[in-house]
Amino acid sequence: MGEGGWELKTQNCELESVVSIGRLLTVYSPAMMTTVEPESNVPPVELTVFSGPLDLLLHLIRKNEVSIYDIPIVSICDQYHTHLRAMRELDLDVAGDFLWMASWLLHLKSKMLLPSVVESEEDPRDELVERLLAYRRVKELASYLHDSDIVRRCLWAPDVETSISSLAEPELDWEDVDLRLLAQTYLEVMQRFEASHPPPIEVLPLRYKVEEKMSDIYQRVNMDGLVPLLRDLNSRSDPEEVVAVVVAVLELVRLRGVFAEQRKAFAEIYLRPGDRQLSNRELLHHGENSG
Amino acid sequence: MDKETLTASIEAILLTANGPVAVSALVEALDEKDVGAEEVKNALTSMVVAWDRPESGIRLEQVADGWRCVTPPALDIYLRSYHGIAARQRLSQAALEVLAIVAHRQPVTLPEINFIRGANSASVVRTLLERKLLRMAGRKKVVGKPFLYRTSKEFLIHFGLERPEDLPDPEELVRDETISAD
Amino acid sequence: MDKETLTASIEAILLTANGPVAVSALVEALDEKDVGAEEVKNALTSMVVAWDRPESGIRLEQVADGWRCVTPPALDIYLRSYHGIAARQRLSQAALEVLAIVAHRQPVTLPEINFIRGANSASVVRTLLERKLLRMAGRKKVVGKPFLYRTSKEFLIHFGLERPEDLPDPEELVRDETISAD
Numbered sequence: 133m134g135e136g137g138w139e140l141k142t143q144n145c146e147l148e149s150v151v152s153i154g155r156l157l158t159v160y161s162p163a164m165m166t167t168v169e170p171e172s173n174v175p176p177v178e179l180t181v182f183s184g185p186l187d188l189l190l191h192l193i194r195k196n197e198v199s200i201y202d203i204p205i206v207s208i209c210d211q212y213h214t215h216l217r218a219m220r221e222l223d224l225d226v227a228g229d230f231l232w233m234a235s236w237l238l239h240l241k242s243k244m245l246l247p248s249v250v251e252s253e254e255d256p257r258d259e260l261v262e263r264l265l266a267y268r269r270v271k272e273l274a275s276y277l278h279d280s281d282i283v284r285r286c287l288w289a290p291d292v293e294t295s296i297s298s299l300a301e302p303e304l305d306w307e308d309v310d311l312r313l314l315a316q317t318y319l320e321v322m323q324r325f326e327a328s329h330p331p332p333i334e335v336l337p338l339r340y341k342v343e344e345k346m347s348d349i350y351q352r353v354n355m356d357g358l359v360p361l362l363r364d365l366n367s368r369s370d371p372e373e374v375v376a377v378v379v380a381v382l383e384l385v386r387l388r389g390v391f392a393e394q395r396k397a398f399a400e401i402y403l404r405p406g407d408r409q410l411s412n413r414e415l416l417h418h419g420e421n422s423g
Numbered sequence: 424m425d426k427e428t429l430t431a432s433i434e435a436i437l438l439t440a441n442g443p444v445a446v447s448a449l450v451e452a453l454d455e456k457d458v459g460a461e462e463v464k465n466a467l468t469s470m471v472v473a474w475d476r477p478e479s480g481i482r483l484e485q486v487a488d489g490w491r492c493v494t495p496p497a498l499d500i501y502l503r504s505y506h507g508i509a510a511r512q513r514l515s516q517a518a519l520e521v522l523a524i525v526a527h528r529q530p531v532t533l534p535e536i537n538f539i540r541g542a543n544s545a546s547v548v549r550t551l552l553e554r555k556l557l558r559m560a561g562r563k564k565v566v567g568k569p570f571l572y573r574t575s576k577e578f579l580i581h582f583g584l585e586r587p588e589d590l591p592d593p594e595e596l597v598r599d600e601t602i603s604a605d
Numbered sequence: 606m607d608k609e610t611l612t613a614s615i616e617a618i619l620l621t622a623n624g625p626v627a628v629s630a631l632v633e634a635l636d637e638k639d640v641g642a643e644e645v646k647n648a649l650t651s652m653v654v655a656w657d658r659p660e661s662g663i664r665l666e667q668v669a670d671g672w673r674c675v676t677p678p679a680l681d682i683y684l685r686s687y688h689g690i691a692a693r694q695r696l697s698q699a700a701l702e703v704l705a706i707v708a709h710r711q712p713v714t715l716p717e718i719n720f721i722r723g724a725n726s727a728s729v730v731r732t733l734l735e736r737k738l739l740r741m742a743g744r745k746k747v748v749g750k751p752f753l754y755r756t757s758k759e760f761l762i763h764f765g766l767e768r769p770e771d772l773p774d775p776e777e778l779v780r781d782e783t784i785s786a787d
Contacts, residue, residue: 426660427658427659427660428659428660430660430661430662431659431660431661431662431677431680432662432680432683433662434660434661434662434663435662435663435676435677435680435683435684436662436683436684436687437662438620438662438663438674438676439676439684439687439688440687440688444687448687449687451686452683452684452686452687453683453686454686476609477609477610477613478608478609478610478612478613478616479612479613479616480612480613480614480615480616480617480618480619480620481616481617481620492620494617494620494621495613495617498613498614498617501614501617501618501634501635502617502618502621504633504634504635504636505618505622505626505630505631505634506621508630508633508634509622509623509626509630582741582742582743583712583741583742583743583744583753584743584744585746589744589750591752
């Protein structure tokens with residue numbers, strides 16, 4: 133075992149191509165090697181070392197040249213753990229699947245080390261062998277698909293116009309319309325609907341009651357005789373309160389309980405008592421309407 | 424580049440191009456030392472002759488901005504016929520939208536579908552009824568008593584569902600159908 | 606219909622079609638008394654031979670229960686150059702494994718895929734759905750009603766298969782029992 137278990141880096145280069153990017157490591161399985169050809173200028177972003185724990189196990193079995201039906205669990209388990217340690221040292225994100233397999237191997241190792249009580253007892257490795265065989269079949273088929281993909285991706289379909297214009301076929305093949313496409317389409321339609329039907333602007337009730345401001349100003353005007361409205365408004369920092377005061381003043385003017393005077397444009401607006409005495413009922417009645 | 428590869432490459436480019444192709448674009452795409460505008464033009468002229476045979480379904484013609492492939496007008500009748508047949512196996516975007524609305528909001532009326540899509544969907548609904556993907560399911564008890572539509576049994580079979588209730592919540596499906604299944 | 610027109614019509618249909626064309630669709634589109642499936646098949650077989658020449662930029666292939674035209678792989682370099690395509694996204698090892706599992710055992714659920722691969726495949730499945738190489742095919746009638754997945758028509762077209770069953774038996778692909786093949 134080499135340092136950190138990455139001896140394949142130097143010894144098995146013809147089998148596994150290893151690309152070092154900083155401290156990260158990319159190992160391509162043989163099937164992937166052919167795709168490393170610089171067809172693209174995009175650097176390989178996939179930093180999966182092995183496509184899963186079974187892939188790593190198969191690699192160890194092949195490297196040790198042992199039979200898949202008679203796996204030396206103790207030694208393979210140790211090598212597996214060395215690999216995991218190396219992957220962590222390299223800051224690779226070791227998925228839970230790898231850890232799960234690690235504990236399974238430990239479990240098998242302990243079982244193998246125990247003296248066999250009954251001769252006819254099932255080999256504890258059976259399930260692992262079965263899964264490795266099934267996975268190897270998947271890998272073989274994947275490698276076949278990979279080779280096929282290399283050639284087939286180079287094929288282009290024709291795009292010929294006809295002399296008749298109205299031939300455009302509907303774009304979707306019914307055979308390939310599945311639940312996901314249906315759900316996506318529904319969400320798109322609803323998004324479009326919501327975009328063209330924005331929710332109505334919600335008018336929040338004023339935090340300041342107009343009728344309160346009315347009696348407030350009415351009393352001040354009657355007490356002081358003269359109230360500079362603009363200066364009063366400038367002293368209030370909350371725009372909502374300013375709105376409430378303005379509405380209250382307009383209402384008071386309408387009811388002739390207050391008069392407003394301005395000498396010239398932009399000059400101060402003075403409020404003084406009007407020619408009508410307002411009752412409390414009149415002041416409150418307004419509040420009932422404006423809510 | 425030998426003459427045969429030149430002809431084959433030009434043919435492949437013309438057939439896969441969407442619209443007329445200029446000679447200069449061909450020369451640039453081939454990018455070989457021995458291929459110039461003259462060679463390409465000669466190849467094109469030979470192709471015009473070679474393709475102009477009764478058993479050929481395609482013609483080469485020179486238009487204002489280059490060369491393009493077209494089907495001979497005499498074959499229009501068969502092309503029209505084929506594309507009509509092909510359309511039956513296909514679905515327009517509008518039809519998919521109506522299907523999605525009915526699937527997720529059934530039972531639903533045509534005015535409701537129109538309102539959601541913002542487009543009249545009467546003919547699309549009719550087509551989907553003919554294709555037996557939708558079915559009528561009574562009338563809604565509102566003014567005008569519009570028909571209610573639901574998805575059909577064929578619809579369920581196509582999507583591998585037993586009941587309309589098995590239809591997954593679209594938000595959930597698109598967001599994390601593959602994660603939640605774990 | 607004479608033989609030449611038959612060939613020309615088929616060629617025109619195949620070149621303008623959007624995907625593989627079934628023999629039955631060709632027969633229906635031609636709709637002539639003397640044209641049956643046999644005549645169409647014979648014409649197609651002759652066309653395969655006739656198009657398989659170095660100066661031809663197009664080939665005929667049988668895929669996904671139909672026939673379609675494609676350019677020969679060797680011309681890809683010129684086509685990429687003309688269409689300005691630098692590289693295509695390729696399938697990762699994990700994606701190929703998931704495709705192999707689904708192709709071989711469909712319909713199959715995500716938990717089943719995860720178990721066979723020994724690794725979580727949720728994001729890979731999602732990518733393959735988005736690339737339309739897989740499709741959802743209903744839900745399995747077990748607790749949790751997990752979604753079932755199948756390979757799509759696009760999968761067959763991309764990998765040049767008539768049916769998913771045409772994939773080789775992985776058992777036969779495994780060459781050595783002791784030392785895993787590579």
